[in-house]
Amino acid sequence: MSTYDAIVVGLGAMGSATLYQLATRGRRALGIDQFPLGHTFGSSHGLHRLIRRSNYQAGYEPLIARAFELWPQLEQESGRNILNLIGEVTLGGPFEENFRRHFQGDLEREGRRELLDEAALAERFPGFRLYEGMLATYEQQAGFLRPEVAIAAQLELAERHGAEIHRDEHVRGWEADGSGVAVHTSAGSYHAERLIVTAGPFSAELLGNLGLPLQVVRIVNVHFQPERPELWTAENGAPDFILSVPEGQFYGMPSIEGAGVKIGRHDNGEPTTARTIRREIDQTERDYLRNVLDRYMPGASGPISADLTCMYTMTPDEYYVVERHPEQPQVAYGAGFSGTGFKYSCVIGEILADLAIEGETRFDISIFSSARFAAG
Structure with missing residues (x-):
């Protein structure tokens, strides 16, 4: 032995x-x-x-x-190149006004993210769309591995x-x-x-x-070739993104080296096991992610270039x-x-x-x- x-x-x-x-x-x-x-x-x-x-x-x-x-x-x-800092925009809401005040105070104490109003967001990252009651933040020290x-x-x-x-x-x-x-x-x-x-x-x-108490869940990611690459490629300055919106909690990255804009939903994984996970991806799952991009990041969701499943192992x-x-x-x-x-x-x-x-x-x-x- x-x-x-x-x-x-x-x-x-x-x-x-x-x-x-x-x-x-x-x-x-x-x-x-x-x-x-x-x-x-x-x-x-x-x-x-x-x-x-x-x-x-x-x-x-x-x-x-x-x-x-x-x-x-x-x-x-x-x-090897592993860490790449391209910044991150987060969209959240809609929120009540009192939450907005508390949130802004938290950001000031934290000191790592800045609050962007609609005008600032449009000037710096014009592809994103805010709706009534929503907030946007930007963090410079963020990116991808x-x-x-x-x-x-x-x-x-x-x-x-x-x-x-x-x-x-x-x-x-x-x-x-x-x-x-x-x-x-x-x-x-x-x-x-x-x-x-x-x-x-x-x-x-x-x-x-x-x-x-471990629960494995199935997660779907889809990559879309952007219809407007001037807005949604890292090479043109597009950041990572987090969307905490009524449709759910989503994460993603701009198109990087031609891979397409990546988006996945974080908060609704399908319970499974590592041996029985469903690898097939339904068209309804692709369409749902596309619709989220169309609402908050128009021009990001052109033809699908790739999709995949992976797994989270969740604790309570x-x-x-x-x-x-x-x-x-x-x-x-x-x-x-x-x-x-x-x-x-x-x-x-x-x-x-x-x-x-x-x-x-x-x-x-x-x-x-x-x-x-x-x-x-």
Whole structure:
């Protein structure tokens, strides 16, 4: 039986970052994934993921601050372009006047976003449409990450530092083995002092005995070639966008390098499992996203250039689960990243490597303890 200092199961966003961290710290590490590099069966595929310096979730500020340090470091070490800051416009509402006053005060205290009235929005980003009672904000320190490039870069660097990577290898289970862990796969068994599980929507298959309240949901993204590229391409200054409107909560990016304007709905994922997800996309789903663009971003929704499905793994409060196993401290895991985790993944990898090596981390991860579910 081959022996390692640590084994990482699942090599998507969190797992690739964890393996990279372990290897660069001199640990003999093995990464295992059931799929080939660049697969579309999880939550980390596609061309872009949003990132912004502001944050609305209490306790996440140290994570995003660290992410804005780590992504440029990864770019420098790998020689690849990953982080691109193109700004972000958010449209929200309609809101009551008292909310508008409180919201403006919050923005002034936060200091990262600016409120745009209709005239300012039209001058700077003339493609967007505001309706009565709506608000618009702009954040300069926002943009997109290249997820597939980031994952490949971390894995290449991990291998350069001595890590092993096994792909197309299904993990059938694991068990405590003295102070270490035995991991059983379709190709054999391995032993390690530490195990880190970062299996994304497949987490329940390996952590099911913990009873974590994880719900996988199906998400649809569609890319439209813009009818007005002068308004809706990043090369012409178009920003990312968030739409919090009566039709739902939507996110997206302008057309980048000819990929088309990307839009997805964040708040109505179809409950599923990683093994039973419906991959077909209905025309009604495409039309719904097109209609949202037509109302708030006219000229963005020309011919469809691509569409895809991916998965969120949700927790009830949309906060993550990052911790050591309550009964097997040689095991750590990260799960339930609720559709917002990629921007933090470089930091989550650092934290999980800390837990595996030191048993603790300098980051306050008490907000990510699964004990909160029992308390509730």
